[in-house]
Every structure is written in C-alpha cells, then in structure tokens.
Amino acid sequence: MTGTAPAPFTADDYRARMDRAARAAADAGLAGLLVAPGPDLVWLTGYTPPAATERLTLLVLAPGRAPVLVVPTLEAPDAARAPGAGALSLRDWTDGKDPYAATAALLDVSGRFGISDNAWAMHLLGLQRVLPGTSHVSLTEALPMLRAVKDAAELDLMAAAGAAADATFEEIRKVPFAGRTESEVGADLAGLLRRFGHSQVDFTIVASGPNGANPHHEVGDRVIERGDMVVLDFGGLKDGYGSDTSRTVHVGEPTDEERRVHDLVREAQEAGFRAVQPGAACQEVDRAARAVIEAAGYGEYFIHRTGHGIGVTTHEPPYMIEGERQPLVPGMCFSVEPGVYLPGRFGVRIEDIVTVTEDGGRRLNTTDREMVIVD
Ligand code: ZN
Ligand code: ZN
Ligand code: ZN
Numbered sequence: 430m431t432g433t434a435p436a437p438f439t440a441d442d443y444r445a446r447m448d449r450a451a452r453a454a455a456d457a458g459l460a461g462l463l464v465a466p467g468p469d470l471v472w473l474t475g476y477t478p479p480a481a482t483e484r485l486t487l488l489v490l491a492p493g494r495a496p497v498l499v500v501p502t503l504e505a506p507d508a509a510r511a512p513g514a515g516a517l518s519l520r521d522w523t524d525g526k527d528p529y530a531a532t533a534a535l536l537d538v539s540g541r542f543g544i545s546d547n548a549w550a551m552h553l554l555g556l557q558r559v560l561p562g563t564s565h566v567s568l569t570e571a572l573p574m575l576r577a578v579k580d581a582a583e584l585d586l587m588a589a590a591g592a593a594a595d596a597t598f599e600e601i602r603k604v605p606f607a608g609r610t611e612s613e614v615g616a617d618l619a620g621l622l623r624r625f626g627h628s629q630v631d632f633t634i635v636a637s638g639p640n641g642a643n644p645h646h647e648v649g650d651r652v653i654e655r656g657d658m659v660v661l662d663f664g665g666l667k668d669g670y671g672s673d674t675s676r677t678v679h680v681g682e683p684t685d686e687e688r689r690v691h692d693l694v695r696e697a698q699e700a701g702f703r704a705v706q707p708g709a710a711c712q713e714v715d716r717a718a719r720a721v722i723e724a725a726g727y728g729e730y731f732i733h734r735t736g737h738g739i740g741v742t743t744h745e746p747p748y749m750i751e752g753e754r755q756p757l758v759p760g761m762c763f764s765v766e767p768g769v770y771l772p773g774r775f776g777v778r779i780e781d782i783v784t785v786t787e788d789g790g791r792r793l794n795t796t797d798r799e800m801v802i803v804d
Contacts, residue, residue, distance in 0.1 A: 438475060440512065443513030443517075444515075447473050450462055450490055450575060451491065451493075451494075452492065453572050453575060454490065454572065457571050459542060460536070460540025461492070461494075461537075461543075462489075462542065462544075463487055463543070463545065463548065464490065465486070465547060466478050466486050468740075468741045468745070469568060470488055472576050474511055474514070475513045476498070476508055476514070478507065482501075483551070484504070485501070485522070485529070485532070485552050486508075487499045487532060487552070496516065496518070497519075498517050499521075499522065499535070500521050501528075502522065503524075505519055520535065528555070529558065536560060536563070541564045541566060543567070543572060544565045544566070544568055576741065577740070577747055577758070579740060579784070580760065583670065586669065587740070587782065589670075590627075590670045590671055591782050591794050593625035593672060594664055595794055595795060597618060597622050597625055598674065601621060601661065602801050602803055606657075607654060607657075607680050608653070610650050610652055611640070611653065615633040615647070616633075618633040618635070622665055625667075626667045626668070627665045627666060630664075631665040631743045632663060633647070634647050634675075635648045635653075636659065636660040637651055637654075638657040638658065638774075639772075641677070642770040642772050642775060642776045654680065656680060656681060657679070657775070658687055658777065659677065659680065661676050662674070662780065665743065670740065670741060671740060671741070671743040672739075673743050674780050675766055675778045676780075676798070677779065677800070678802070679691075679801070679802055681802065688800065693769065694779050697719070698766070698767055699798075700720065701735050701736070702765050703717065703789075704716070704717035705783055705790030706785075706790075707759055708756050708757065710753065710756055710757075711750065711754070711756075711763075712752060712753050714749040715734060715736070716751070721767075722767060722769060727769050730769045731768060731770075732768075732770055733768065734748055734749060734751075736748070736765050736783075738763045739782055740762060748763075749763060757785045760784065762783070762784045762785075763782070763783060764780050764781070764782055764783070780794070781798075782794055
C-alpha cells in the first residue's frame with residue numbers, strides 16, 4: 430500500500446488526532462513526538478511515503494505548535510496529496526542537504542521526545558548528533574493508548590474488516606482439506622480475504638495435526654489428513670483497518686478428547702468475552718479465559734496471552750495479559766483468543782475481535798464457534 434490510506438477521513442479528522450497526540454505528549458511530560466512512516470504516521474496524517482527509503486520523512490508534533498512533516502523534496506508532491514496534508518505544513522529537504530539540521534530547526538534544543546518504535550536507528554542517531562541535549566523514548570511506551578480508542582467511523586471500518594474475515598471463514602469451510610497441503614489452503618484464505626476487500630493479507634495460519642500445537646506455525650508442505658484438527662488464523666487490512674480471527678476445524682469426525690478440548694477453549698473464549706466491561710483491567714480478560722482452562726487441568730498448555738489490540742495494525746496495545754492494569758475504555762478493539770496446544774498432537778484456538786461498549790463487549794467476528802467439521 431502506498432500513497433494515501435483509503436479510510437474516509439478528512440483533514441479535520443487528522444487535525445483532531447494530531448492535536449490529541451500533542452496534548453497527550455505534553456501530559457506525559459514530553460517536548461514532542463517524532464513520527465516516522467508506519468502505522469502512527471498513517472493514523473495521524475493518512476500518509477504513507479511512496480517508497481520506504483533511507484531518506485528522512487518525519488512528522489514533528491509539539492504542544493502549542495503547528496504540525497510539520499519533514500519530507501524529501503522529491504516526495505513532497507505525494508505528501509501534499511495525503512488526506513491529512515491540509516492539517517499540517519511540509520518542510521522539504523533536498524538531496525545533499527542535512528535533513529537532521531532541517532528537523533532540528535523545528536525542535537527545542539533540549540527535552541525528551543517520543544519517537545516511533547519503527548523509526549530507523551540511523552535517523553534517531555542523526556537527530557541526536559545535531560541535538561545532543563535531547564533524549565528519546567519509545568512512542569508506544571510513552572503513549573501506549575494513543576490509537577487504542579476508536580471513534581465511530583473507525584469502528585465501522587473495524588466491523589467491516591471483521592465481516593470480511595467472517596465471509597472468508599464461511600467460504601473456507603466449504604473447500605476440501607484432506608489431501609491438500611497447508612500451503613494450498615493458506616493460498617485459498619489469502620485469495621478469499623482479498624476477494625472480500627482486504628488490500629493486505631498479514632497472516633494465513635493453517636496448522637494441521639501436530640503443527641497446530643505451535644501457535645505461530647504459518648503454513649507448510651504437510652498434507653492435511655482425515656482426523657486432523659486444523660487451526661485457521663487469518664487477517665490483514667481492509668480499508669486501512671485490521672481483521673484477525675481464528676477457528677479450529679476438524680477433518681471428519683473428531684475424537685471425544687478433541688471435542689472436549691475444543692469445548693474447553695470455546696468456554697474459555699466465552700469467559701474472556703464476558704469479562705469485557707468498561708473499567709475492567711485488561712488482565713481481567715486474560716484471567717477469566719485462563720481460569721477456565723486451568724480449572725480443566727490444561728493450564729500449562731495455554732502458552733500465550735489472551736489477546737492484543739488491533740486497529741491500523743493487526744497487533745498493537747492494549748494487551749490482554751497478566752500484569753496489564755490498563756482499564757478498558759469504550760471504543761477499544763482487541764482479540765480474545767485463548768488456545769490449548771498439546772505438543773506433538775494438536776492445538777485449538779478460537780479468536781474473535783471484540784470492541785468495548787458502554788455495557789460490555791461486542792464481537793466483530795460472529796461465525797460458528799462450535800467445532801466445524803470439514804471434508
Ligand atoms: Zn482428529
Ligand atoms: Zn489471529
Ligand atoms: Zn490475534
């Protein structure tokens with residue numbers, strides 16, 4: 430994806446986001462924010478540079494000052510077409526000039542700045558060379574909730590991405606599994622996500638039989654057999670917002686144990702979902718799901734956190750994990766995805782994206798959570 434984000438946001442929307450970010454920076458005791466190309470820049474301005482290059486592109490946000498986007502001169506016309514361009518001014522620099530000196534002229538010579546996690550180290554080092562009195566902190570560490578609470582338009586886009594992922598599942602459950610490789614089914618998933626409007630496919634996990642016991646197994650050459658449990662986990666971006674859902678299907682009739690473990694994960698997922706309430710701490714969602722699995726004696730086989738935030742990326746804060754005391758706020762979107770992974774045998778994961786409302790959670794994935802039998 431290059432150029433501009435397709436989301437239907439106006440310069441006023443981006444102005445409001447940049448104002449909010451600058452105020453949040455001030456509240457956090459920061460002199461400003463330095464935002465490199467990536468999800469933060471997309472969310473704040475709608476701009477993605479035409480190519481990821483070594484040339485410096487950096488949004489400078491400082492409390493009480495107008496936002497400035499530092500861009501290479503040759504990319505200035507692209508930046509000027511970004512949906513948020515009307516809410517900022519451009520400062521371009523030409524090859525052969527020092528982009529860091531140009532940026533330094535916009536900044537206080539001292540202070541602590543939040544900088545995008547994905548900013549290139551060479552750019553941060555260049556800034557530190559010209560502004561030795563400044564220090565830097567990870568933007569995600571300083572302002573983890575900056576993009577976490579979605580507004581109504583963003584929630585509509587999240588719901589549409591979820592519906593597209595659900596439509597993908599409704600189609601994939603009809604395709605033959607037995608006798609085909611994981612890679613072949615994964616290619617089907619990717620094709621369906623694009624057919625239902627995704628511009629970017631981030632992952633298509635098809636983890637069959639023993640591969641299902643590895644939560645991050647993607648796809649491989651294993652031929653799926655009758656009797657396999659198959660963990661499907663797929664998502665990406667549709668109109669700039671993320672989808673991510675998991676269902677675990679079985680090829681033919683399952684054993685009693687497979688059914689029991691699937692039921693257990695489904696109950697854990699339901700318990701995690703029911704723990705979603707405004708004001709509840711993120712860790713309560715994890716605890717609720719985990720308690721169900723632990724009570725059944727499978728606690729040691731649930732080897733990851735219960736969920737992660739999602740928005741303009743498919744993995745971001747807040748995290749549903751023990752120790753995360755961040756309270757849930759209406760408009761937050763995150764996954765609830767407990768799993769059980771039995772080494773060498775099979776795995777089960779069930780995942781929905783959930784958004785927080787005034788009276789609890791609302792699922793953005795609504796396909797069957799009962800075990801689906803495939804051919
Ligand atoms: Zn089986
Ligand atoms: Zn997932
Ligand atoms: Zn997920």
